[in-house]
Amino acid sequence: MEGGVEKPQYMFDRDVEWEALVSFATLPVGTARLGIVSGRRRMGKTYLLQALVERLGGFYFGASDATGGDSLMEFGAALAGYLGAEVPIRFDSWNHAVTYLFGLGAREQADRPRLIVLDEFPYLTRAVPELTSVLQREIDRYQNEPSGIRLLLCGSAMSVMGRLLAGNAPLRGRAQLEMVVRPFxxxxxxxxxxxxxxxxxxxxxxxxxxxxxxxxxxxxxxxxxxxxxxxxxxxxxxxxxxxxxxxxxxxxxxxxxxxxxxxxxxxxxxxxxxxxxxxxxxxxxxxxxxxxxxxxxxxxxxxxxxxxxxxxxxxxxxxxxxxxxxxxxxxxxxxxxxxxxxxxxxxxxxxxxxxxxxxxxxxxxxxEVIAREFMIDDGIELLHPEAEFGTVGGGIVPDPANKTQIEIDVAVVQQGDGGHKRAVSLLGEAKWGVTMGSNHVDRLSRARDLLTRAGWDTSHCRLACFGGVGFSAALQRRADEESDVLLIGLDELYAQ
Structure with missing residues (x-):
C-alpha cells in the first residue's frame, strides 16, 4: 500500500510500478504534473492504469486508430461520461479540448489532484501532430497558475514514446515521471x-x-x-x-x-x-x-x-x-x-x-541472459567479500598465443577510474544443453590469466559455471576444493 491506495489483489506483482504511479497521481503540489508511461504491447500497461483510475476516480481515455476528428468526438463523449453530462461534449478542435481539460484542474482546489490518463497516445499524435505542442502550452501555463492536473500519457509504440521527451521535443524537460513497464x-x-x-x-x-x-x-x-x-x-x-x-x-x-x-x-x-x-x-x-x-x-x-x-x-x-x-x-x-x-x-x-x-x-x-540477470540480483552475494560490484555483461578475451578468442558469457567488471585499476570480479560460462566439466573452468582460468597480463586486477575474480543440465563429478570435486570456483545450476537460479 502506498499513500493509502492499495493495489488490487487481482494484480500480480507490479508493486514498484504501482507505488510510483500512486505517488505521482496523489502528489499534493498545486501545479500541473506530467508523466510518461511506455512499454511494449501485452505488458499490462492499460490494465495497470485502469486499475489506478478506478482507485482514484480519475479520467481515462483510450485512443483508437482514427482520424483527428473522430478521435476528438470519442474524447468528448468519454469526457462527458466522466463528468456525468447527459450529452457528449463537442469541441471545435484539440486545442479547445486540451484547454478545457486542464481547466478542470484549475477550477478545483490546487491541492486536490485530478488524474487524467490518455492511453494509446501515439494514435493521437499520428492523427494530430500538433497535440504535444498544445499540451506543452497548457503544462507551462499551469506551472504558474494553480492546477491539480496529473496527466499520464501512455503508449506502446516505443519509438514514438521515446521521442516525446527527447531532443527538441515540445514536452522535453516537463515530465516528473518516465516509466517503462517491462516484462516480468x-x-x-x-x-x-x-x-x-x-x-x-x-x-x-x-x-x-x-x-x-x-x-x-x-x-x-x-x-x-x-x-x-x-x-x-x-x-x-x-x-x-x-x-x-x-x-x-x-x-x-x-x-x-x-x-x-x-x-x-x-x-x-x-x-x-x-x-x-x-x-x-x-x-x-x-x-x-x-x-x-x-x-x-x-x-x-x-x-x-x-x-x-x-x-x-x-x-x-x-x-x-x-x-x-x-x-x-x-x-x-x-x-x-x-x-x-x-x-x-x-x-x-x-x-x-x-x-x-x-x-x-x-x-x-x-x-546466458538469465545468468546475467541472476548476477545483477542475488548473484552479487557470490562475489569475493572484498570485490566491488560493477557492470554485468559479456565479451571476448583475445588469446594471441593460441590465435583464438575466449568468449565470456557472464562477467562482472569495474572499469576503473582515478587511481583504481580495471578489475574483474567474476568470469562465467553458461551452458544450457551439456553437462559442464573441468574444461570449462580451465577456459575461464585461461581468460583470467590473459586479463591479468592485459593490466586488469583479477585478485578477487571468481570463476562461475552456470549449468542448465548439471556438472560432472570432477567439476563438483574441484568446486569443493577451490573456493574461487562457483557452480550455479537451475535450482540456484530459481531459488527465491
Missing amino acids: GYRDAAAFWDVAAEPALAAKLHAVVGGTPAYRGQFLAGDTPTSLAEFDPWLCRTVLSPVSSLFREARYLLAEEAEIRDTALYHSVLGAVARGSNTRGGIAGSIGRKAEDISHPLNVLEDCHLLMRDEDIFRAGKSVYRITEPLIAFYEAVMRPAWLLLERGQARRVWARSKERFAAQVAGPHF
Whole structure:
C-alpha cells in the first residue's frame, strides 16, 4: 500500500510500478504534473492504469486508430461520461479540448489532484501532430497558475514514446515521471505461470514466451504446461498451432510498430541475429546487404526495444546484437523456416526436427541472459567479500598465443577510474544443453590469466559455471576444493 491506495489483489506483482504511479497521481503540489508511461504491447500497461483510475476516480481515455476528428468526438463523449453530462461534449478542435481539460484542474482546489490518463497516445499524435505542442502550452501555463492536473500519457509504440521527451521535443524537460513497464523477470514469470517448482520447465517456457503477462491469460486462457513432460505437447497446441492466438503474435509485434514499413527486411535482420550473426557486419552479410544499408533497421529495432546492442565488456567499441523479445527469437529460429508446414498443422513434425535448433539458437542464448540477470540480483552475494560490484555483461578475451578468442558469457567488471585499476570480479560460462566439466573452468582460468597480463586486477575474480543440465563429478570435486570456483545450476537460479 502506498499513500493509502492499495493495489488490487487481482494484480500480480507490479508493486514498484504501482507505488510510483500512486505517488505521482496523489502528489499534493498545486501545479500541473506530467508523466510518461511506455512499454511494449501485452505488458499490462492499460490494465495497470485502469486499475489506478478506478482507485482514484480519475479520467481515462483510450485512443483508437482514427482520424483527428473522430478521435476528438470519442474524447468528448468519454469526457462527458466522466463528468456525468447527459450529452457528449463537442469541441471545435484539440486545442479547445486540451484547454478545457486542464481547466478542470484549475477550477478545483490546487491541492486536490485530478488524474487524467490518455492511453494509446501515439494514435493521437499520428492523427494530430500538433497535440504535444498544445499540451506543452497548457503544462507551462499551469506551472504558474494553480492546477491539480496529473496527466499520464501512455503508449506502446516505443519509438514514438521515446521521442516525446527527447531532443527538441515540445514536452522535453516537463515530465516528473518516465516509466517503462517491462516484462516480468524470469523468476517472477515462473511464479506467474505457476511453474516455479520446476526450474527446467520454467527456463524453457521463459525462452519461448518470456515475461509477457498477457500471453497466459488473455491469449491462452490459462493453458499452461504442468510438467516438463507436458512442455512439448503444450508448445504444439499453443505457440506452434495455426489456430492459437500466439501463432502469429511475433509477426504482429513487428507490424504494430509505427516506424516499421518493410517488415520483410526487419524479419530478415531479426532472423540473422537469431541464427547467430549478431554483429553489424555479420547481419549485413547474412541477408546480402551492405553494413550501411542496415543502419536504419537496426536503429528502429533498438528504438522499438525489440533488439538490444550489448557492449563488449572487455573491448571498447565492440558490440553484439540480441533479440529482447523471446517469442520473436523463437519465431525467427523455429517457426519462420517451417511456416508452410506449421500452417498445415504439422506442429509435431516441425518441433521434432527443431529441438536442436531451439537449444542452440534460442534456449542457449536465452540462458546466458538469465545468468546475467541472476548476477545483477542475488548473484552479487557470490562475489569475493572484498570485490566491488560493477557492470554485468559479456565479451571476448583475445588469446594471441593460441590465435583464438575466449568468449565470456557472464562477467562482472569495474572499469576503473582515478587511481583504481580495471578489475574483474567474476568470469562465467553458461551452458544450457551439456553437462559442464573441468574444461570449462580451465577456459575461464585461461581468460583470467590473459586479463591479468592485459593490466586488469583479477585478485578477487571468481570463476562461475552456470549449468542448465548439471556438472560432472570432477567439476563438483574441484568446486569443493577451490573456493574461487562457483557452480550455479537451475535450482540456484530459481531459488527465491
